[in-house]
Amino acid sequence: MKTFNPDAMGEKLLRRLAGGTSRRGILSRLGLALVAAPAFPLLPVSRASAAKPDRSPEAKTNFARNAQSTDDTKCTYWRYCAIDGSLCSCCGGALNRCPPGAEHSPVSWVGTCINPDDGRAYLIAYRDCCGKTYCNKCDCDGTDRETQLYVPQLNNDVIWCFGTTSMEYHCSTAVLVGTA
């Protein structure tokens, strides 16, 4: 499966970020974070399997086999394969929008989730909504391809409220970035 491609993820996210923020501080620190990226080895698994994406049920995780595309207030909604926290769609916001008064973080961690309707893998940016206290409704913890702190862009425990006026975590959205 073409599930891991940190380079492509980085590029897509950077393009989105470039159009979405003007905060110098966060950009310089993000720039530093990305400078480190070429030092990361390209994963054999992503390279070897990139040519032939395997979308068969046998290749899908337990989450992907049971995912649905109709109710985005449930943890089983397909885009939530690597989300962690309260769903903004249960907190007055939407799948990809913050609740009133909360602020979208310009950066995020990412997941690669399979849409059950077309069988394609999509890159999802889990952008935290910040500046209000924890919503604590519809708490989900998708762990598909979720890793540990030393790969922060694939770790869903980090409070991703960088570049926002407050780092208080409220809830998480699942923004579709493109095909993975």
Next chain:
Amino acid sequence: MMKVQGKSSLSARARYTAAAVCALTLLGGAPAAQAADPLQPDPELEAVTLSAPKPSWVFVERGFVVPGNTIYDTDTGKMLGQVETSHLSDLSLDPAGKVYYVAESIWSKGSRGTRQDMITVYDAATLKLKSEIVMPGRILIGGRKFNFVIGEAGKTAYVYNLDPASSVNVIDLVKGKFVKKIELPGCASLMPVDGVGFSALCSDGSLATVKTAGAKPEIVRSAPFFSATNDPIFDNFGFNGPKQEAVFLTYTGQVYTAKLGATPTISEPFSIQAAAGVTPADTKPLDVYWYPGARQGLALHSASGLAYVLMHTGEYWTHKEPGTEIWVLDVAAKKVTKRIPLEEPAATIAVTQEAAPKLVLGIEDGTLLILDAKTGAEKFKLEKSAGGVLRTLEP
């Protein structure tokens, strides 16, 4: 004169109390002479103080949204006190047992205003604020043991920061001063390395070792030995400070040991499942195996070299699932010597570093369980007492 005046002013309250007692006696109308003397009012008292921390104590983060670290004595099952730790802070224990250190971030107006990052120092006896050491920043994340670590026998602290570039604050705890910030691209989860600085796990599958002494820090990476994205090492690993050793466990159950130092050595891995005589796990969907997991899934008893690991059955990418069994792994012998089934799955595990250790488990519903580590017998079951990370004293 002075003395008389003092006496007279002191007695104002006593006179009032005496009058009240007389009034009550009259109102009662009972044969006062035969009644027992009434209870005396409590004197003004100081708050309870604590002894230096003991190996039987466990420090329990109260949870993601609840501040505070609760101290329990695993000998008695009693709560002893609470270290003030703000939301998403990290507690670290002073090897000398004189103070508690809290790496935390607070804002001048509650959840907004000016951000302030600091190590807050509390007196270990009174749990009262002693001092604050200001520093540039720190990561905000819950449930991690290795974002705030102390090395050099309590003299130096390392605080991990992600903003979202990765760096480490070096703090001189003796002088109570921030020393420097070291950029650490692509690595996190810190282990103090005495005489050197610290080591960290990296996204290229290596172990970085940072020599902090020079004007320019020197970062040396080992050869990559694990896959950070396909079979990551749990960042709540086992660490033996006095022996400067780490026990790393991956999502599939591969176990590595590392001898830390200026040039660390990392062992060949072995499978914890094979060590238990069951089929080793892989990363393929649909395959069901025993996997290690949970939020704090490994506890290392330093003296015996036994690792207590939370295990569950399921498919791959279930690494946060709570454990339904504890596997007791003799790391050196590569043998699982005991499997302890749990009535309720556990999300966190710690072990006291006593000669006869106790296991402390955080159940998802908030129950804290204290077990005899040798037999698995339940000693205490404390409701509404678990939450986040558990910490015990190093030997």
